[in-house]
Amino acid sequence: MSVLIVGSTALDSIKTPKKENPRLLGGSASHAAVAASFFSPVKLVGVVGKDFPKKYISLYQRHGIDLRGLQIEEGKTFHWSGEYEVNMNNRRTLLTELGVFEKFTPHLPAEYKSSPFVLLANIAPALQHHVLDQMNKPRFVVADTMDLWLNIAKEDLLRLLPRVDGFVLNDSEAHQLTECDNVFGALKKIHKLGPRFVIIKKGSHGSILSSPSGHFICPAYPLANVCDPTGAGDSFVGGMMGYLATARGSIEANIRKAMIYGSVTASFCCEGFGLKKTTTIKRKDIDRRVKELQQFTRF
Amino acid sequence: MSVLIVGSTALDSIKTPKKENPRLLGGSASHAAVAASFFSPVKLVGVVGKDFPKKYISLYQRHGIDLRGLQIEEGKTFHWSGEYEVNMNNRRTLLTELGVFEKFTPHLPAEYKSSPFVLLANIAPALQHHVLDQMNKPRFVVADTMDLWLNIAKEDLLRLLPRVDGFVLNDSEAHQLTECDNVFGALKKIHKLGPRFVIIKKGSHGSILSSPSGHFICPAYPLANVCDPTGAGDSFVGGMMGYLATARGSIEANIRKAMIYGSVTASFCCEGFGLKKTTTIKRKDIDRRVKELQQFTRF
Numbered sequence: 001m002s003v004l005i006v007g008s009t010a011l012d013s014i015k016t017p018k019k020e021n022p023r024l025l026g027g028s029a030s031h032a033a034v035a036a037s038f039f040s041p042v043k044l045v046g047v048v049g050k051d052f053p054k055k056y057i058s059l060y061q062r063h064g065i066d067l068r069g070l071q072i073e074e075g076k077t078f079h080w081s082g083e084y085e086v087n088m089n090n091r092r093t094l095l096t097e098l099g100v101f102e103k104f105t106p107h108l109p110a111e112y113k114s115s116p117f118v119l120l121a122n123i124a125p126a127l128q129h130h131v132l133d134q135m136n137k138p139r140f141v142v143a144d145t146m147d148l149w150l151n152i153a154k155e156d157l158l159r160l161l162p163r164v165d166g167f168v169l170n171d172s173e174a175h176q177l178t179e180c181d182n183v184f185g186a187l188k189k190i191h192k193l194g195p196r197f198v199i200i201k202k203g204s205h206g207s208i209l210s211s212p213s214g215h216f217i218c219p220a221y222p223l224a225n226v227c228d229p230t231g232a233g234d235s236f237v238g239g240m241m242g243y244l245a246t247a248r249g250s251i252e253a254n255i256r257k258a259m260i261y262g263s264v265t266a267s268f269c270c271e272g273f274g275l276k277k278t279t280t281i282k283r284k285d286i287d288r289r290v291k292e293l294q295q296f297t298r299f
Numbered sequence: 300m301s302v303l304i305v306g307s308t309a310l311d312s313i314k315t316p317k318k319e320n321p322r323l324l325g326g327s328a329s330h331a332a333v334a335a336s337f338f339s340p341v342k343l344v345g346v347v348g349k350d351f352p353k354k355y356i357s358l359y360q361r362h363g364i365d366l367r368g369l370q371i372e373e374g375k376t377f378h379w380s381g382e383y384e385v386n387m388n389n390r391r392t393l394l395t396e397l398g399v400f401e402k403f404t405p406h407l408p409a410e411y412k413s414s415p416f417v418l419l420a421n422i423a424p425a426l427q428h429h430v431l432d433q434m435n436k437p438r439f440v441v442a443d444t445m446d447l448w449l450n451i452a453k454e455d456l457l458r459l460l461p462r463v464d465g466f467v468l469n470d471s472e473a474h475q476l477t478e479c480d481n482v483f484g485a486l487k488k489i490h491k492l493g494p495r496f497v498i499i500k501k502g503s504h505g506s507i508l509s510s511p512s513g514h515f516i517c518p519a520y521p522l523a524n525v526c527d528p529t530g531a532g533d534s535f536v537g538g539m540m541g542y543l544a545t546a547r548g549s550i551e552a553n554i555r556k557a558m559i560y561g562s563v564t565a566s567f568c569c570e571g572f573g574l575k576k577t578t579t580i581k582r583k584d585i586d587r588r589v590k591e592l593q594q595f596t597r598f
Contacts (some may be wrong), residue, residue, distance in 0.1 A: 182522070251511070
């Protein structure tokens with residue numbers, strides 16, 4: 001089955017202690033779509049400007065991503081610039097030029113409206129609502145978010161949560177949302193806001209799922225060198241949704257393995273700037289790391 | 300088989316955002332010994348002053364801990380006072396009164412010298428050396444440490460590492476020792492200093508083992524409320540050594556499960572001030588949480 005992914009499609013200029021990288025393909029939807037594409041067909045919804053490089057359109061196409069929902073508008077593509085600190089865990093935004101993203105309204109092509117799996121990747125909650133308004137009873141909807149929306153659109157986000165099956169956020173966002181500095185305490189509080197499946201991402205420490213059948217402690221794949229973690233969270237949730245869309249059986253029966261696949265896909269993302277590494281791998285590379293992760297966690 | 304444990308035996312005054320607790324039983328050896336006692340007989344080596352409360356001697360005895368190696372000297376028991384920050388992950392020392400600990404030289408009773416399992420809990424590396432000098436070919440020796448010894452006794456510590464089978468330290472200490480801010484990079488560097496088994500503790504994020512047969516990602520037991528993490532690391536390594544001492548087969552075959560048992564024992568430690576919670580539990584409580592952790596990690 002296919003996954004519909006809506007989010008930002010952007011150009012990212014990423015500075016780390018080691019290197020600068022101007023105008024890489026980025027954005028939550030780009031990372032999530034490429035990650036999901038290893039597992040299932042992807043339908044992308046986003047917006048870019050006329051300046052969007054053709055090579056990035058080709059990149060999406062090489063991953064079999066359906067681009068009928070990608071709007072190409074007069075103006076400039078969303079440009080984000082950020083810098084990582086030495087420990088690669090803390091990110092600081094240097095610049096945000098919204099461009100055509102400022103007036104983005106996601107219009108779903110007719111063929112998209114009955115996609116069973118929907119990933120509302122990081123984007124304004126109002127736009128996440130707007131996508132759901134156009135959908136025809138999807139089977140499983142997951143939303144991601146970021147601290148910005150907790151700061152400027154918290155009401156929209158709180159109205160969204162009862163409309164989604166799963167909600168994904170990182171540990172500092174969970175703390176900000178719940179005022180609870182303990183991950184397991186925060187999970188309880190977030191369930192009360194609506195979603196049955198809540199996942200808190202902890203960067204290199206992995207992630208934690210809280211679901212109707214209990215907790216799952218999902219490890220991160222061990223990396224001795226992290227090049228650039230930008231998009232790792234989007235890759236995680238994209239890979240997870242891609243895997244879920246192809247798996248037989250209930251969501252509950254598959255979500256743990258789906259998180260492991262997402263976690264491994266995210267590990268490749270961290271090994272190159274932007275999507276540079278992720279776009280060089282094959283499904284078999286992911287499968288190999290999943291097997292390793294099984295070795296690393298059995299007891 | 301029995302575990303010999305040497306380390307500090309202290310009175311801890313622990314301040315957290317929620318409560319103050321004067322003169323609890325503390326010290327690395329106390330926490331490790333109580334944790335190990337759920338699994339195997341423990342021989343304690345330490346020093347206390349004449350002021351050491353009789354109720355704490357009784358506490359050790361209730362856990363079947365062999366106290367022939369506990370020296371009771373004229374003077375005051377080592378007193379440590381510390382404060383935790385709001386997130387309960389960062390600790391700040393307020394006061395250290397060494398008392399009789401200042402001139403402590405561990406003397407091993409004859410019956411202790413052929414203990415097969417030796418835990419050199421956190422204590423000055425020179426004293427850890429002194430214990431090893433008295434041992435008769437132990438089967439498996441593990442050393443723990445703290446940032447203080449990296450600051451003031453690094454040479455002693457570096458000379459110790461080739462003498463031990465296993466070395467346990469937390470992530471910030473690993474960073475300090477190796478100048479590598481990535482856990483998996485640090486593990487590689489620490490192996491080169493001598494130990495075959497290296498474990499980096501990450502507090503609520505669990506711990507990572509690097510061993511001849513690869514990595515093990517050991518989860519922490521999920522706690523929605525942490526009361527006081529003092530001694531959790533000592534409980535972890537104590538529980539691990541206690542489990543190893545009773546397990547049949549090779550260290551390699553048992554160390555993962557031993558870490559899980561250590562991790563669970565440490566979770567109880569975090570739920571009360573000092574040893575308050577740990578001293579109320581039974582082995583069956585530990586076994587129950589180990590089963591839960593299996594549920595929380597299978598995929």
